[in-house]
Amino acid sequence: MTNAAGPHGRRALVTGAGSGMGAAIARRMAQAGYQVFATVRNAQRAGQLAADNPSIRYLVLELTDESQIAAVASQLEADGGLDVLVNNAGYGVFGAIEEVDEEVALRQFAVNVLGPLALTRRLLPGLRARRGHVIWVGSLAGRMALPFQGHYSASKAAIASISDAMRMELAPCGVRVTCVEPSDFATGFTGSRSVSRCPSSVYAQALDRCLVEVEKQERGAPDPEWVARVVQAIAEHVDPPVRRPVGANARTMGLLLGLVPSRWAERMIRRHYRL
Numbered sequence: 001m002t003n004a005a006g007p008h009g010r011r012a013l014v015t016g017a018g019s020g021m022g023a024a025i026a027r028r029m030a031q032a033g034y035q036v037f038a039t040v041r042n043a044q045r046a047g048q049l050a051a052d053n054p055s056i057r058y059l060v061l062e063l064t065d066e067s068q069i070a071a072v073a074s075q076l077e078a079d080g081g082l083d084v085l086v087n088n089a090g091y092g093v094f095g096a097i098e099e100v101d102e103e104v105a106l107r108q109f110a111v112n113v114l115g116p117l118a119l120t121r122r123l124l125p126g127l128r129a130r131r132g133h134v135i136w137v138g139s140l141a142g143r144m145a146l147p148f149q150g151h152y153s154a155s156k157a158a159i160a161s162i163s164d165a166m167r168m169e170l171a172p173c174g175v176r177v178t179c180v181e182p183s184d185f186a187t188g189f190t191g192s193r194s195v196s197r198c199p200s201s202v203y204a205q206a207l208d209r210c211l212v213e214v215e216k217q218e219r220g221a222p223d224p225e226w227v228a229r230v231v232q233a234i235a236e237h238v239d240p241p242v243r244r245p246v247g248a249n250a251r252t253m254g255l256l257l258g259l260v261p262s263r264w265a266e267r268m269i270r271r272h273y274r275l
């Protein structure tokens with residue numbers, strides 16, 4: 001790896017850049033002149049993507065693998081560190097709290113929270129030295145728990161909290177920290193969802209109804225390019241927002257969730273999913 005940086009000299013790492021938002025963010029930041037490092041899980045896929053996007057450097061990273069986290073971080077730190085870290089990779093578990101087993105629950109937190117946290121900790125010395133910016137891709141689902149997406153919502157609420165704490169801790173060092181909170185977008189997220197469902201589930205009907213509705217919304221949702229535009233704007237902001245909802249009605253929803261009593265919000269969500 002060389003010390004090359006983009007035309008404006010800034011270097012960004014985007015995790016989960018093989019599809020969806022991460023792919024859009026990596027492409028957009030590369031077009032804007034960043035030297036972009038992008039992670040995918042599969043080496044062959046990294047090769048294909050590199051051929052299609054020669055200005056982006058693809059690295060292999062499975063977020064549950066500590067040795068891969070260490071290798072990516074050492075490579076980037078040895079090469080001069082980063083200005084922007086976009087913790088984007090993640091996926092969703094769907095199922096009733098009663099029926100999602102421990103292994104599935106642990107993996108949800110390992111991929112969405114603990115892996116990105118380990119990566120961020122390793123990259124922070126370099127981010128501090130360059131007065132960088134950490135951008136977490138959370139979710140509006142982190143502001144208000146969704147039925148049958150409790151583990152996912154909890155993982156995104158955890159990210160938002162970590163982001164908030166980090167921002168206060170790192171403010172004296174000039175490191176900015178933002179949590180982007182997308183609503184629904186049409187990405188690989190729908191297809192990679194992990195669904196837990198017991199054969200004789202007491203939740204069967206509600207779970208099916210809810211999943212149909214969730215997938216319908218996601219498939220008809222906007223293109224992730226929207227998120228990429230917002231992430232790039234945030235990365236270049238001298239005083240970026242703390243949390244930034246993005247997507248159709250996302251800012252209104254974010255505002256409403258902070259204003260209306262929790263019971264009202266819960267009633268609206270239950271009505272929406274016919275629960």
Ligand SMILES: NC(=O)c1ccc[n+]([C@@H]2O[C@H](COP(=O)([O-])OP(=O)(O)OC[C@H]3O[C@@H](n4cnc5c(N)ncnc54)[C@H](OP(=O)(O)O)[C@@H]3O)[C@@H](O)[C@H]2O)c1
Nearest residue numbers: 016018019020021041062063089090139184185187188189
């Ligand atoms: N789509 C939505 O409606 C929505 C809404 C709110 C928030 N989000 C969040 O947005 C982020 C991006 O998701 P997306 O919608 O763009 O979905 P996506 O197309 O499925 O992209 C998710 C990316 O995360 C990577 N990833 C998954 N598990 C990983 C692991 N164990 N280690 C390393 N990388 C892993 C995937 O890598 P591979 O390419 O190697 O599979 C993929 O590139 C996620 O954090 C998601 O929770 C999505």
